[in-house]
Structures are given as C-alpha cells and as structure tokens.
Amino acid sequence: MKIKSASNLIFLLLLCFIFNSCTEPYILETNTYEEALVVEATITNELKKQEITLTKTSRFEDKETQIESGADVFITDNAGTRYDFEEESGKYISTKEFQAIPGKEYRLTINTKDGRSFVSSTETLTPVNVMQDVKAAVETKDSLRGVAIRVTSFDPTNEAKYYRYEYEETYKIIAPKWVATKAILDDNSNILLVPNPVDTKVCYSTKKNTALILTNTSQQTDSHLNYRVRFISDQNYIITHRYSILVKQYVENLAAYTYYETLKKISESGSLLSPRQPGYLYGNLRSTNNPTEKIIGYFDVASVSTKRIYFNYEDLFPGEFAPPYYTNCDEFCYRPGLEPYPCRTFDGFIQDLGLNKIAYQSANVPSSVYNMVNIPCGDCTSFSSNIKPTFWVD
Known part of the structure; x- marks a missing residue:
C-alpha cells in the first residue's frame, strides 16, 4: 500500500497544462513528504502463528516499499495475556500459535525503534460463519465468456453481514513445445x-489477489450469500490444464468493512484527476505520545473460513479448444x-x-x-x- 500526495500531483499537472500544454514529459517527484506508519494486521480464529506487516508511506519516485524494522509489537487481551511478535522476513510473526476467542477483547501495541508508540482500539472477534461452498461454473460477464468462482454462505442468526475475501490461485503449466x-x-x-x-x-504458478474484494448482506432480508469472487476469461491460459483456488472468507464488523470499502474506493478512483482524492484515511490506531502523528491501517479481528477447489479445463469446456499460451x-x-x-x-x-x-x-x-x-x-x-x-x- 502506497500513500501518495495527490494534491501535489494535481498542482503539477495543472501547471503543466497552463504553461506548455504538456508537450514535454514530466518526471513526477514528491516535493513534500510526510512519513507515516502503515499497518496491515488481521488476527483470526484460526489456531496459527498470526502475522502483522509494518511499512512506511512511499514517495512517488520510490521503487520499493520500506519496511518498518526493529519495532516492538504485541497484542494483549482483557484476560491479561500478551502475545509477542518477532520480525521475520519483512513481517512480524507471533512467537507462538494463538487464535481469537469469541467474547475476548484484543488490543495491538506498536513501539518503533525511534521512540514512537501506537495503540489500537479494543476489538472483538466477529460472528463465525463458515462458507457453505465454493464452485466454478461457466458464466458470461460483460459479454465475456469465462469461469466464475462463486462463494455461497448462510448465517441463520443473521449476525454476519459484512464480508471480505482473499484468494490464492495455483495453476498447472505445460510447456507446449517441450522436446527431449x-x-x-x-x-x-x-x-x-x-x-x-x-x-x-x-510447472506450477501461484498468485494472490491484489484488489480488495468486499460484499455485504445488510440490505437483504436474510443472510443468504451467493457472491462471485473471481472471474477468468475462457481465453486465459491459466485454466488450460488444471487450476486450483483457495478462497478465504473474513466476516467483518461494520467499522472494519467501512474502512476497507473507503480504501477500495480510493484505489479504484481510476484517474489522478478524479474528484475522489485519497486524503488521509483514519483507521482504529492512534499515537500514544503525539496526537497529531498519523498512522494508516486497521487492526482487524475477524473470523475466517477457507476452502480450496480444483478443476480441469475439460471439466467446464468439454470438447473445446484450450486457451492460447500466454506468449x-x-x-x-x-x-x-x-x-x-x-x-x-x-x-x-x-x-x-x-x-x-x-x-x-x-x-x-x-x-x-x-x-x-x-x-x-x-x-x-x-x-x-x-x-x-x-x-x-x-
């Protein structure tokens, strides 16, 4: 996640139009830069080593994301238990396995090596709602034929209303012109x-989704959910042989969902001159020693369910020609x-x-x-x- 100064960019582009109609290319650079900590933290009801990512905001010209290293990171609950995290391969990993428990309150604390301190609001685990099924079927989207990956879910208590999805897809590749x-x-x-x-x-390639995938049932009379989390064109080579997708369904509370929805709207604004400009997006974290210091991100405590499916191209498109190779x-x-x-x-x-x-x-x-x-x-x-x-x- 890169946080950019949109107002500076707009000012530069307007000057470009006024003085030379943008006939010369302009290399964008950041004139003013305010560093802020960026937090990605979701703990779940899975019994595992939980992960937290700490990075810094980036300038326009930065090529790589800077990791916030050397921080003291831990989570506490209202029973007095402390869960410590250690830095490992650019992330902070809990030193032991644990899971979020219904009814307990959790708080994230971050102390950076340069003396800054941040703390989250207390969060509780969202309602648990396990996915009923994940299915692949042939559909048409915007006049494009392909494979839709759909999730079905139902919460009889009607408490789970807000959902966020992630997926990791893996596909088999066979070199079409391999010889001995x-x-x-x-x-x-x-x-x-x-x-x-x-x-x-x-070979086998694995990729994760990069865009936020959100949906909700708040406007429905019941909590039945049938949602398309992925669409793949029938001409995409990744489904030529065998394809697998691991889908994760997170149940969010309204505050977390609103945060992610706002973040999604910002990232999908489509144009640097769009009226929907990023500004500063507040989450549930704050500085404890400097009220004006900005921190970006959200400490999320969400229930999760996962499911993996497989399919072959011929399962969905029997007798049809396979998609062309990518090159x-x-x-x-x-x-x-x-x-x-x-x-x-x-x-x-x-x-x-x-x-x-x-x-x-x-x-x-x-x-x-x-x-x-x-x-x-x-x-x-x-x-x-x-x-x-x-x-x-x-």
Missing part, C-alpha cells in the same frame, strides 16, 4: 545437442550459409542462444536447419516453478 533435446553453447561457442531435462516441461510459440528457424531465407541468419542464432532467449525445438543435422521457439514455450522454468505444491492434487 535442446541446443546449448559450449565454452568455445560450439553448438551442442543435449538431453532436455524432463523437469522443465511441467507466441510459433516456430522459427536458423540456417547457416550466405542465403538463409526463409530462416534467420546463423549469427543471430548464436547470439540468441547465448542469451538464453530460445529453446531447441527440432533439427535435421547440426549443419542443416534449426527450428526454434521462444524459451517459455519449451521451458516453463524460465518464468515459473517446477516444484509441485504440497497441497496439489492431480
């Missing part, structure tokens, strides 16, 4: 034909000699092979024609991992 032999260069730039490792053929896999050839047409010159072959740009597809003899493809088409490890996830089921 590949070409390499030896130390003297001679072309050698060697066995192609089998473990470059099948061009047309074969091209290299041929030695003064007149290589219709192939490419052999000098280019040596150069591209040395830069690991191409994968060997087929050849008659070493002195004849070499048919090649771009390397992702013959070696999926060039952009993905060949390590099969521990949870994966074929």
